[in-house]
Amino acid sequence: MDSYTYRSNGLAALLATSAVFLGLQLYLNFPLTRILDKGLPIMSASIITAVVLSIGLYVKAIRTKAMRSEYGQTGSHVIDLFAGAETNARIGPLDIKTAVIRASLISAIIYNSLLIYREAQGKELDQISINVALAAALQIIYCLDFVVFESTLLSSFTVNHDGTGLWLILYSALFPFWITLIPKYLFLSKSAHNVWVASAAGLLFTIGYLIHRISNYQKAAFKRNSSSVSSADVIHSRSSSLFKGGLWGKVRHPNYLGALLVYTSWVLLALGSAPLHWIPFAILIAVVIEVLVQVSRVETRCQDRHASAWNVYSSQVKQRLIPKVF
Known part of the structure; x- marks a missing residue:
């Protein structure tokens, strides 16, 4: 198995992303909660990006003869595209697999944070839904764990053995949307305390x-x-x-x-x-x-x-x- 060097800077990436969003809110007066209303177009763009990236990585693997994934060497273009031809596909020094997983986790954290912000906006403390805030906060804690302890993720089955294919990239692209269905459902249903x-x-x-x-x-x-x-x-x-x-x-x-x-x-x-x-x-x-x-x-x-x-x-x-x- 090839040996690669990784930079475990997920927390720095999260802080930088959060700073950008705060800057948009404070200095450009951009209504960040509007992102919550654009879930479908953002998800559609994520799906298209995942498909294009997967196809690009598969073509790259064929041209460079980098068919290293044990699950993506069946000889079927459909299966190999789905499973991923390379275990650790890279573009220069950037490892695509860890990058998309990190982006997925950070997106879920940002989305849940915006949901809490919208729930609390213009309300007194006793008017804020405990259920919405708790559901979003628990998801933030869980996703934050993978970002903070990113080095342990590098020894996981997913990083070491799964191919960087359509399944993994598409799953990562959709993760922030389906995982936040629960806090969003609680928010929209106006659930009682x-x-x-x-x-x-x-x-x-x-x-x-x-x-x-x-x-x-x-x-x-x-x-x-x-x-x-x-x-x-x-x-x-x-x-x-x-x-x-x-x-x-x-x-x-x-x-x-x-x-x-x-x-x-x-x-x-x-x-x-x-x-x-x-x-x-x-x-x-x-x-x-x-x-x-x-x-x-x-x-x-x-x-x-x-x-x-x-x-x-x-x-x-x-x-x-x-x-x-x-």
Whole structure:
């Protein structure tokens, strides 16, 4: 596998982007909340950009014979375009995959911030919807985690193995729009204050976020310096080693469990605070399917790469996501 150098400057990019938006508001008197009303044209432009960029990267990969993605070498132009011909497609020093993921996260943070601003605009504190503000704030916290701890993202399955194709780029382009459907739905439905639902959603989010953050920290620490980990928490084989300590000794994919709980907390907030609608259900179903598919892909990859070590790990940690259940 090729070795690349990355700059983990996601937080700097977020601060710079925020400064630009604040400058537009303060010095040019540009109504930033108008962006919230232009969701469809902005999303359409994002889709077109994603398709054009994907095609451009695929053509570049063919011309430079840079067909390095294990998922994008089927010989079918449609499948290879969709999966991505290169794992880490670059234009000069710019890594396209990490750039689009970063842009996606920053866009979601900006969008949610504008939603909170619109909800609070011209209102007294007791008039602001707790549900809208909480849903948007929780999404900001979750997205901000990936921006602040961007270095841990570089060891993820997505960055290291997924191709930079239409699927990944289009998913990143649409992420800020579908993830913010819940706070926007709560805003448009004018949901009443519900402290109990908000408290339950906040608690579930906190549990999920802590599982997500701790598991990612533990795995990153192991990859950064495996000698710092107790030998009892490592499964060794002839060519590889696997970490089985901490939360990774409870379930095989605690990071995905944490993410699933986080998304569920947002859905709970929507279902318990506003009239029943298909949007929260659709989001939850989509997230569950996405997590299950990703778990399957990661396990297949681990079986191929780690073989005997993975077999030992699977026999010791039997549950994939939920202790004593699945």
